Amino acid sequence: MKKNYVFFIAFLTFSMVWAQTEIKGTVYDENDLPLLGATVMLTSTEGTTTDFNGKYSFPGLTEEEYTVTVTYIGYGTQTNTVTVENQETILLDFSLVPSVEKLQAVEITGRRARSYKNDVSYSATKTATAIKDIPQAISYVTKELMSDQQAYRVNDVVKNISGVNQFSYYDDFTFRGFRSGDTYINGLRVIGLFGPQPLLVNIERVEVVKGPASAMFGNSIPGGIMNRVTKKPLAEDRKAINFTTGSFNTLRATADFTGAMNKNGSLLYRLNLGYENSDTFRDLQQFKSFVIAPSFSFLPTERTRINFDLVVSNFDNNLDRGQPIFGATAGTDLNSTPISFAIGQTSDYQKSDVVYSTLSLSHNFSDKLSFNASYIKYLFEEDLLEHRTSNQFAIDGLGQQIPTLMGMQVINRQRQQIADNISTYFIYKENTGALEHTILAGLDYNEQKQPEGNAVSTARGYLLNDGTSSTSAGDFADFQRDEEGNPIPNVPHFDLENPEYTVARVSNYVFVDRAFDPTKYFSYGFYIQDQIKWNKFQFLIGGRQEYYNDIVNFDRPDEEKTEQKKFLPRLGLVYAATDNINVYGTYTESFQPQGVSVQNNPLTGGPFDPISAYMAEVGAKGEFFNKRLSANLALYYIENNNILVNANAADNPELLRQRGQEESLGFELDINGRISRNFTLSANYAYNQATISESNVEEEIGERKENAPLNQGGFFGKYTFDNGVLKGIGLTLGSNFVSSRNTFESSLQLPEYTIFDAGVSYTVDKFNIRLLVNNFTNKTHWVGGYSYVRLFPGAPRNYLLSVGYTF
Structure with missing residues (x-):
C-alpha cells in the first residue's frame, strides 16, 4: 500500500511538470535577428533575459491572465497580454524597434544591432538623431558588412559608399569630386595618416557626412568628412x-x-x-x-x-x-x-x-x-x-x-x-x-x-x-x-x-x-x-x-x-x-x-x-x-x-x-x-x-x-x-x-x-x-x-x- 502511494505521488508530480503551463518565445531586433540579453518581465514581478538565440521562457504558470513586457536599451518597450488556460504552452515572440529617444547623447555603450543597416548618427548633429531625420546625406558601412567582405582597411570598404573613391593607397579619398582632408575618430579631428592604413578590427562603422560640414567641425573640405566610430562595450557577453x-x-x-x-x-x-x-x-x-x-x-x-x-x-x-x-x-x-x-x-x-x-x-x-x-x-x-x-x-x-x-x-x-x-x-x-x-x-x-x-x-x-x-x-x-x-x-x-x-x-x-x-x-x-x-x-x-x-x-x-x-x-x-x-x-x-x-x-x-x-x-x-x-x-x-x-x-x-x-x-x-x-x-x-x-x-x-x-x-x-x-x-x-x-x-x-x-x-x-x-x-x-x-x-x-x- 505504501509503495502504491509513493508511486501515485510521483506520477502526479511528473504529470504536473509534464503538462505545465508555459509562456515562451523569441525576441528579435528590427532586422529579425535574435536579440541577446533583452529583459522580459512577467506581470512586473518575475523576470528573465533572453539567451544567445534570443529565447526566453516562463514555465510552471497557473491558469490566469499575464502581461509580458520586453525592454532593451536603445529600443522601444513592448508589452503584450495573454491568458493561459488548459495547461497550454503559449508562443509569444517580440520584434523590437530602435528608439532614438532612449539612446545616449554621446555614443558610450555599443551598437547592438547586427545588420548592414544603421539607424542613428551622432556625428552629423552631435545628438542621437535618426538618420532619416537628418537633412543631409549620411552614408556608412557597418562592421557586419566589413565582416562579410573580410575587409581589413578603409580602402576595402569605400566601394560601398556612394560618391567616394580612392585617390591613392594612403588614407586618401575623393568625396563628391573633392579630395579628402582631415581624419575623424568618434567625431573628433585627428591627424591624417600618410601611408599606414589603420586596421578596422576596433571599428564599429565608417560614416561619411556628405557635403560641407564646417558648421559641426570647423574647417573641412566641401565634399564631406569621414568619421570612424570605434566599438564600445555591450552589456551582454x-x-x-x-x-x-x-x-x-x-x-x-x-x-x-x-x-x-x-x-x-x-x-x-x-x-x-x-x-x-x-x-x-x-x-x-x-x-x-x-x-x-x-x-x-x-x-x-x-x-x-x-x-x-x-x-x-x-x-x-x-x-x-x-x-x-x-x-x-x-x-x-x-x-x-x-x-x-x-x-x-x-x-x-x-x-x-x-x-x-x-x-x-x-x-x-x-x-x-x-x-x-x-x-x-x-x-x-x-x-x-x-x-x-x-x-x-x-x-x-x-x-x-x-x-x-x-x-x-x-x-x-x-x-x-x-x-x-x-x-x-x-x-x-x-x-x-x-x-x-x-x-x-x-x-x-x-x-x-x-x-x-x-x-x-x-x-x-x-x-x-x-x-x-x-x-x-x-x-x-x-x-x-x-x-x-x-x-x-x-x-x-x-x-x-x-x-x-x-x-x-x-x-x-x-x-x-x-x-x-x-x-x-x-x-x-x-x-x-x-x-x-x-x-x-x-x-x-x-x-x-x-x-x-x-x-x-x-x-x-x-x-x-x-x-x-x-x-x-x-x-x-x-x-x-x-x-x-x-x-x-x-x-x-x-x-x-x-x-x-x-x-x-x-x-x-x-x-x-x-x-x-x-x-x-x-x-x-x-x-x-x-x-x-x-x-x-x-x-x-x-x-x-x-x-x-x-x-x-x-x-x-x-x-x-x-x-x-x-x-x-x-x-x-x-x-x-x-x-x-x-x-x-x-x-x-x-x-x-x-x-x-x-x-x-x-x-x-x-x-x-x-x-x-x-x-x-x-x-x-x-x-x-x-x-x-x-x-x-x-x-x-x-x-x-x-x-x-x-x-x-x-x-x-x-x-x-x-x-x-x-x-x-x-x-x-x-x-x-x-x-x-x-x-x-x-x-x-x-x-x-x-x-x-x-x-x-x-x-x-x-x-x-x-x-x-x-x-
Missing part, C-alpha cells in the same frame, strides 16, 4: 575570434570580447585585438601590423555614463608610392609595366606607431538638460627610409627626358605629431506650444602640434662638379657627366625596363639635412543648434563662429602666427511625406584657412584668400520591409572657391596660384539592410559632374577634376539558407564599377572598370567558415593615380579564407 589566410601569404587574426565586469552591469568592457603579417601583389610591399584596443564604460547611475578607449597600433611596412609607367614621350600605355611593379629598394622601410585614447562623458541633470563631453589625444610617430621617384624622368646630355629611366630621390625621415581635441556641449529639450525643441550649445577646441626634433635627410638631383648636388635646371652646365655625356644622378636612376632591387648603400649619396620647424595649429568654435519638430516638419537651424590660428616656429623668438575667423551657418528642413519616407533640403558652408607656411612664404606668391564653399542639397530617405531596409537619395550642388594649385613655373617650383572655382553637381543613392530574414543587401550609385568652372588658365575651364569619376556604384548581397539540407550556408555576390578618371597629367586618363566578388560561408552553431574570391574575373584596373610616375592599381584575383568562432 559576446566573444568572437577569427583567423584568416589567403592570397599573397595573408595571415590575420582578430578577437572581440565584450560584456559586463560586475553583477549590476555598471562596468562594461570591450577588448579588440588584431594582427596581420601579409605580402601584397606589389613588389617589395608587405603589411605587418597589430592593434590592441581596450574600451571601458562606467554607468554609475542612470543619469551618468563614462567611456574610455585606448588604441595602440604598430605598423612595419614599406610606403607604396604606386606604379610608374614609361613616360609621355613613349605614349600613355598603362600596361608598359606590370601592375606589381614598384620603385624602391630592399632595405627601405616605414615604421610607425599610432596611439590614441578617448574619454567621453554624458550626464543628465534632468529629463530636459544634459551635458556631454568628449576628448581625444592622438600621437603619431614615424621612422622612414624610402627610395622613391623624384616625379620626373631622367635627362640625357641634351636635357631631354629618357622615358624608361626614372629620376630618384631618397628620404630618411623621423617625425612625431600630436593632436588634442575636445568637444563640450549642453542639450536642452523644451516644448513651446506645438513646437518640440532640441537645443544644443557648445564649444570645441582642436590642436595639432609638430614638436621640436622632427627632421628629414633628402638625397636627390644630380651631382655637381664640386661634389654637392642640385635639382635646378639652371645648374645643368655644371652637372657631372658620365662617359656618354649624360648627367650623373645623386641617386642612381631606376631602369623601368631592367629593374634591380638591392640593399642600398645610402652612405654613397649626398644628403641635405633639414630640421622641421616646430608648428602648432589650433582652432576653437562656439556653436548653437536647434532641432525643431512641428507636426510632420522638422527644422534644423544652426550657426558656428570659428577661430583659426596657425603658428610656425612655435615657441621660438621668430614665431609667426596667422589668425582667421569665420561664421558658418547651417539650415535644414525635413518633411515626413509618409510614415516611411522623409524628404529634406539643406544649405551648408565650408571654410579652409590658408596656412601660415603658405601665406608668409615669399616663394609661393601669396598671400591668398581662404578656401570657401557652399552646398545646396535635396533628397529623400525611406525605410522599407518593416524598417529592415533603408534607402537614401540625394541631389546636390557644391561650389568651391580659391583652390590653391601649383603654378608649374620652371624657375620657381614652389610658386602657387589660386585656381578660381570648382563645381560639383550630381545625385547619389544608398541602400542598406535586409529585404528578408535571409537576404541582406548593400548597394550604391553616384553620378558626379565635378569640373573646373573658373581659372586663369583658360584650358582648364570645363575639365573634370582629378580622380573624380562621372559614374560609380556597386552592390554586395548575401543570401543565407535557414532550413533544409542547405541550412547554414550563405552565398555572397558583389560588384563595383568606376568610370574613367582624369589625373594631374592632362594626357593621362585612368580607364573605367567593373570587378566582381563572390563567396560562400557555412555557419553551424557558433562556428563559421568563409571563403571570398575578390575580382574573380581578374580585371586589371587602377583605383587612383597622379601621373605617369604615380599610379595605384587595384588587386588582381585573390581569395580569403577565414574561420571564426563566437561564444
Whole structure:
C-alpha cells in the first residue's frame, strides 16, 4: 500500500511538470535577428533575459491572465497580454524597434544591432538623431558588412559608399569630386595618416557626412568628412575570434570580447585585438601590423555614463608610392609595366606607431538638460627610409627626358605629431506650444602640434662638379657627366625596363639635412543648434563662429602666427511625406584657412584668400520591409572657391596660384539592410559632374577634376539558407564599377572598370567558415593615380579564407 502511494505521488508530480503551463518565445531586433540579453518581465514581478538565440521562457504558470513586457536599451518597450488556460504552452515572440529617444547623447555603450543597416548618427548633429531625420546625406558601412567582405582597411570598404573613391593607397579619398582632408575618430579631428592604413578590427562603422560640414567641425573640405566610430562595450557577453589566410601569404587574426565586469552591469568592457603579417601583389610591399584596443564604460547611475578607449597600433611596412609607367614621350600605355611593379629598394622601410585614447562623458541633470563631453589625444610617430621617384624622368646630355629611366630621390625621415581635441556641449529639450525643441550649445577646441626634433635627410638631383648636388635646371652646365655625356644622378636612376632591387648603400649619396620647424595649429568654435519638430516638419537651424590660428616656429623668438575667423551657418528642413519616407533640403558652408607656411612664404606668391564653399542639397530617405531596409537619395550642388594649385613655373617650383572655382553637381543613392530574414543587401550609385568652372588658365575651364569619376556604384548581397539540407550556408555576390578618371597629367586618363566578388560561408552553431574570391574575373584596373610616375592599381584575383568562432 505504501509503495502504491509513493508511486501515485510521483506520477502526479511528473504529470504536473509534464503538462505545465508555459509562456515562451523569441525576441528579435528590427532586422529579425535574435536579440541577446533583452529583459522580459512577467506581470512586473518575475523576470528573465533572453539567451544567445534570443529565447526566453516562463514555465510552471497557473491558469490566469499575464502581461509580458520586453525592454532593451536603445529600443522601444513592448508589452503584450495573454491568458493561459488548459495547461497550454503559449508562443509569444517580440520584434523590437530602435528608439532614438532612449539612446545616449554621446555614443558610450555599443551598437547592438547586427545588420548592414544603421539607424542613428551622432556625428552629423552631435545628438542621437535618426538618420532619416537628418537633412543631409549620411552614408556608412557597418562592421557586419566589413565582416562579410573580410575587409581589413578603409580602402576595402569605400566601394560601398556612394560618391567616394580612392585617390591613392594612403588614407586618401575623393568625396563628391573633392579630395579628402582631415581624419575623424568618434567625431573628433585627428591627424591624417600618410601611408599606414589603420586596421578596422576596433571599428564599429565608417560614416561619411556628405557635403560641407564646417558648421559641426570647423574647417573641412566641401565634399564631406569621414568619421570612424570605434566599438564600445555591450552589456551582454559576446566573444568572437577569427583567423584568416589567403592570397599573397595573408595571415590575420582578430578577437572581440565584450560584456559586463560586475553583477549590476555598471562596468562594461570591450577588448579588440588584431594582427596581420601579409605580402601584397606589389613588389617589395608587405603589411605587418597589430592593434590592441581596450574600451571601458562606467554607468554609475542612470543619469551618468563614462567611456574610455585606448588604441595602440604598430605598423612595419614599406610606403607604396604606386606604379610608374614609361613616360609621355613613349605614349600613355598603362600596361608598359606590370601592375606589381614598384620603385624602391630592399632595405627601405616605414615604421610607425599610432596611439590614441578617448574619454567621453554624458550626464543628465534632468529629463530636459544634459551635458556631454568628449576628448581625444592622438600621437603619431614615424621612422622612414624610402627610395622613391623624384616625379620626373631622367635627362640625357641634351636635357631631354629618357622615358624608361626614372629620376630618384631618397628620404630618411623621423617625425612625431600630436593632436588634442575636445568637444563640450549642453542639450536642452523644451516644448513651446506645438513646437518640440532640441537645443544644443557648445564649444570645441582642436590642436595639432609638430614638436621640436622632427627632421628629414633628402638625397636627390644630380651631382655637381664640386661634389654637392642640385635639382635646378639652371645648374645643368655644371652637372657631372658620365662617359656618354649624360648627367650623373645623386641617386642612381631606376631602369623601368631592367629593374634591380638591392640593399642600398645610402652612405654613397649626398644628403641635405633639414630640421622641421616646430608648428602648432589650433582652432576653437562656439556653436548653437536647434532641432525643431512641428507636426510632420522638422527644422534644423544652426550657426558656428570659428577661430583659426596657425603658428610656425612655435615657441621660438621668430614665431609667426596667422589668425582667421569665420561664421558658418547651417539650415535644414525635413518633411515626413509618409510614415516611411522623409524628404529634406539643406544649405551648408565650408571654410579652409590658408596656412601660415603658405601665406608668409615669399616663394609661393601669396598671400591668398581662404578656401570657401557652399552646398545646396535635396533628397529623400525611406525605410522599407518593416524598417529592415533603408534607402537614401540625394541631389546636390557644391561650389568651391580659391583652390590653391601649383603654378608649374620652371624657375620657381614652389610658386602657387589660386585656381578660381570648382563645381560639383550630381545625385547619389544608398541602400542598406535586409529585404528578408535571409537576404541582406548593400548597394550604391553616384553620378558626379565635378569640373573646373573658373581659372586663369583658360584650358582648364570645363575639365573634370582629378580622380573624380562621372559614374560609380556597386552592390554586395548575401543570401543565407535557414532550413533544409542547405541550412547554414550563405552565398555572397558583389560588384563595383568606376568610370574613367582624369589625373594631374592632362594626357593621362585612368580607364573605367567593373570587378566582381563572390563567396560562400557555412555557419553551424557558433562556428563559421568563409571563403571570398575578390575580382574573380581578374580585371586589371587602377583605383587612383597622379601621373605617369604615380599610379595605384587595384588587386588582381585573390581569395580569403577565414574561420571564426563566437561564444
